[in-house]
Amino acid sequence: MSAAAMTSGEYIQHHLDHLTVDLTPHLGGSGFWAFNVDTLIVSITLGLFLAGFLRYIASQMRSDVPGRLQNFVEIIIEFVQGTVNESYHGKSQLIAPLALVVFLWIFCMNLMDLLPVDLLPRFLGLFGIHHFKNVPTADPNATFAMSISIFLLIVFYNITVKGFALGKEMLTKPFGPYLFFLNVPFRIIEEVAKPFTLALRLFGNMFAGELIFILIALLPWWAQWLPGGIWAIFHILIITIQAFIFMMLTIVYLSMAHETH
Structure with a gap:
């Protein structure tokens, strides 16, 4: 169905549907083993690109006359390292590299929201792919996968x-010890809330930003430029802040796992 033949509701729903593969189609609908292939493709591709980019920068690093790209990467690394030094009080050497990867990876995934709404869907539609969402962080499956991974690290460091x-x-x-029957459930709630706050904050902000772009795309083409440009500029700030908040909370939560209250 072409965009011109869609109603506003159909157009919005079209852009909110994922390219999904369900391994249990006989159950009807999307079951537990339904995978959002678009989220997997974009997030893995960006992750590989980021790894290759950082590897290339590391291989080209010079101590005498660093280039502009090397200076830019070093500024980001020093910023993340400074944030870790201020917030993390343990001895693990994993935290700073983890924080760097979390910040850059989430930033790159968020950045996909700045692509024109119809760009990838129309291009892939030429090959028979009619649903494709290009913002992994607007998918709760992706944000919860990252937050649960951080939560497992929190549990690991708490125990070890x-x-x-x-x-x-x-x-x-x-x-106090006499109210242990209150202390234990309070602690469990505190720990379980951490992956939810990480995942839902990132998902909610990116989903809302994506939805606003879709609504702007419903306007006539000549009326899209002003609101679209203003929102894109503002959204760059949101993209960066959300990546920073996820990184910052990751550092804080892992620091708390190393400290005795």
Whole structure:
């Protein structure tokens, strides 16, 4: 169906539908084993590009006269390292590289939201692919996959760094040992809330930004430039802030896992 033949509702729904592969089609609808292939393709492609780009910069690094690209990357690395030094008080060497990858990867995925709404869908439509969302962070499956990975690291460091002190901490904090029956559920709620706050904050902001671009695309072509340009400029700020917040909360949560309250 062409864009001209769609109603406004159909056009919006068309751009909100994923390219999905369901491994359990006999159950009807999208089951647990339904994969959003567009999210996987874009996120993995950007991840490989980012890894290759950083590898190339590392191989071209010079100590005498660094180029502009090397200076730019070094500024980002120093910024992330400074943020880690201020917020993280453990000894793990994983945190700074993890924070750098989290920030750059999420920023690149967010940046896909600046592509014209109809660009990839129309191009892929020539090959019979009629649904394709190009913003992985507007898919809760992607944001929860990242946040759950961070949560597993939080659990790992809580156990390996604190050992038996973790049990004492859960039983005695924050209300003292005599209210252990309140301390334990409060601690569980606190920990379980972390992946939800990470995932839903990023997803909510990026989904809302994507939806606004879709609504702007419903306007006549001559009326799209002003609101689209203004929102794109503002959205660059949102893209950067959301990547920074996810990175910052990751550092803070992992730092808390290393500290005894």
